[in-house]
Amino acid sequence: MLDRWLTEHDPDEISDVLHVRHLTPTPEVDPQAAQDWLGHELLRNYVSSGELDMLEKVFRDLALPELADRLIKYKFPSDPKVRSGDFGEALSGALFRRVRRWCVPVLKLRFKHRPNQPVQGADFLAFRLRQVPPVVASPEVKTRLDKRLDVGREAAKSLQSVLDDLPSSIMFVAAQLSKQGVVALGSRILELLVSEFRVERHIVLVHDERHWDRRVVERLEPELTEQTEVTVIRLPELRALIGEAYASAAGAPARIAARRSTGPGGTTAASGRHGQEPEPEPVDA
Numbered sequence: 001m002l003d004r005w006l007t008e009h010d011p012d013e014i015s016d017v018l019h020v021r022h023l024t025p026t027p028e029v030d031p032q033a034a035q036d037w038l039g040h041e042l043l044r045n046y047v048s049s050g051e052l053d054m055l056e057k058v059f060r061d062l063a064l065p066e067l068a069d070r071l072i073k074y075k076f077p078s079d080p081k082v083r084s085g086d087f088g089e090a091l092s093g094a095l096f097r098r099v100r101r102w103c104v105p106v107l108k109l110r111f112k113h114r115p116n117q118p119v120q121g122a123d124f125l126a127f128r129l130r131q132v133p134p135v136v137a138s139p140e141v142k143t144r145l146d147k148r149l150d151v152g153r154e155a156a157k158s159l160q161s162v163l164d165d166l167p168s169s170i171m172f173v174a175a176q177l178s179k180q181g182v183v184a185l186g187s188r189i190l191e192l193l194v195s196e197f198r199v200e201r202h203i204v205l206v207h208d209e210r211h212w213d214r215r216v217v218e219r220l221e222p223e224l225t226e227q228t229e230v231t232v233i234r235l236p237e238l239r240a241l242i243g244e245a246y247a248s249a250a251g252a253p254a255r256i257a258a259r260r261s262t263g264p265g266g267t268t269a270a271s272g273r274h275g276q277e278p279e280p281e282p283v284d285a
Helices: 031-046 049-058 064-074 080-099 151-164 166-179 183-194 215-223 238-262
Strands: 006-008 018-025 126-128 135-137 140-144 198-208 228-235
Touching: 018 215, 031 080, 031 238, 049 238, 064 238, 080 140, 080 198, 080 228, 080 238, 140 151, 151 166, 151 198, 151 215, 151 228, 166 183, 198 215, 198 238, 215 228
Parallel strands: 018 228, 135 198, 140 198, 198 228
Antiparallel strands: 006 018, 126 135
16 A cells, blocks of 8 residues: 555755655555555554454453544543654655565564653664675654754754664564564574665655755754755645544554454454454565
8 A cells, every 4th residue: 555655756866975865655555545544554663463462352342432532531642742753654664664674583672661752773774684794774754744944954963873882772673573573583683683784864854845955964964964865755734644544543453343244254354353454574685
């Protein structure tokens, strides 16, 4: 769905150190289908399939709307600023994982202790482990609903701070994979700390289309000393889209149950265990 919903335009090479890629929604995709996909993607960023199974068992005697209410209260942030930031991270992670085919093995939003409390460290880590040497990216994501001409420069400073402490983020990913029983992948990632690897610098700006201004990247360019790729996802009516996406995420359990009840063996032909697009195995091209 994501590769059909967002269209990538010709890259814009601002300078030797700054390359910009723009993505915008395509009108050919049904808005309701895109909203449903966003809801499912948000849900899986906060709640693993195993946790959702547990929630369903615990609340099996309750109506699904009450389950949705509990998800909103205990899992999804109510603070608009945190919501917009989480939305941008979830969308950017899906872009790297599903479209650009990086290995993104850990979804950080699942490790929140409180809904409105951001998780410290890298927004997410992405790997290309089969390349020689392996490649690690720690994209810095900024979501903006209005015009902020310095958002690119802010992202560059945040990115450098994360890269300065990259070993800590690598250890976090490896530890979470070990807890999940994905020992081989966790060990391979942990080995990066004692071997050679290459770092790619990425910034993702999720921005309201109406307020986007090219001066954002023009102001960013003088701050860069190393090659950096900036992805700008320009979405119309972003504030409303984020609200609708969270409402869709809260209603996703009901859609999941409906799809399971109609499909053979508890699934539909086009959906996985929880009514979403089947999640591909971690890929690194």
